[in-house]
Amino acid sequence: MQQFDLPQAKLIYDSDFLNSEFANSVFEELYNETNWIQEPIKIFGKEMMQPRLTNLFGKKSYSYSNIVMKPNPLPEVLLQLEEKIEEAADSKFNVCLANLYRDGRDSMGWHSDDEKELGKNPIIASVSLGGERMFHLQHKTKKELKQKFVLAHGSLLIMAGETQHYWKHQLPKTKKQVSPRINLTFRQILD
Ligand SMILES: O=C(O)CCC(=O)C(=O)O
Numbered sequence: 001m002q003q004f005d006l007p008q009a010k011l012i013y014d015s016d017f018l019n020s021e022f023a024n025s026v027f028e029e030l031y032n033e034t035n036w037i038q039e040p041i042k043i044f045g046k047e048m049m050q051p052r053l054t055n056l057f058g059k060k061s062y063s064y065s066n067i068v069m070k071p072n073p074l075p076e077v078l079l080q081l082e083e084k085i086e087e088a089a090d091s092k093f094n095v096c097l098a099n100l101y102r103d104g105r106d107s108m109g110w111h112s113d114d115e116k117e118l119g120k121n122p123i124i125a126s127v128s129l130g131g132e133r134m135f136h137l138q139h140k141t142k143k144e145l146k147q148k149f150v151l152a153h154g155s156l157l158i159m160a161g162e163t164q165h166y167w168k169h170q171l172p173k174t175k176k177q178v179s180p181r182i183n184l185t186f187r188q189i190l191d
């Protein structure tokens with residue numbers, strides 16, 4: 001368990017949150033059984049495809065970057081995982097956004113998870129499965145404040161407090177040979 005000491009952020013990282021056998025089985029099942037979709041997004045008014053595949057699990061719709069994702073029921077394996085994560089994060093969640101990064105060309109650009117329906121200081125619990133990728137954070141106004149680390153297979157990253165207000169994050173592309181990676185972010189959508 002690691003706490004990053006960043007101003008105006010609360011970040012907790014546990015590199016071996018899941019044992020690798022369980023992490024492997026969650027990866028395999030989600031990789032094979034999920035109806036992965038590539039959503040179009042609008043960037044500066046131009047329509048493009050997201051550089052990754054996604055699926056929303058849970059009971060509520062989630063809107064971001066001009067798209068509305070309709071939820072699918074959580075498979076048994078995610079119900080188990082959700083319980084474990086709610087305990088670790090000491091918080092309740094009602095959606096799980098799943099991202100599949102097929103290779104190093106798939107990525108997620110700089111953003112904050114600051115949609116209104118997540119509330120003021122959202123707790124976001126992010127599980128990584130499969131190939132290791134770098135994660136970057138940067139303070140929005142004090143741009144010299146940065147953090148980079150690897151998100152390991154079976155790890156849990158919790159972003160809480162004012163993190164989304166003051167910091168943005170990204171999962172950059174890489175030229176390295178990397179295995180497919182699944183990321184699950186558990187969030188609480190408010191009514
Ligand atoms: O894939 C990741 O680790 C980051 C995902 C993310 O930032 C998000 O879904 O909002």
Ligand SMILES: [Fe+2]
Pocket residue numbers: 111112113169
């Ligand atoms: Fe995010």
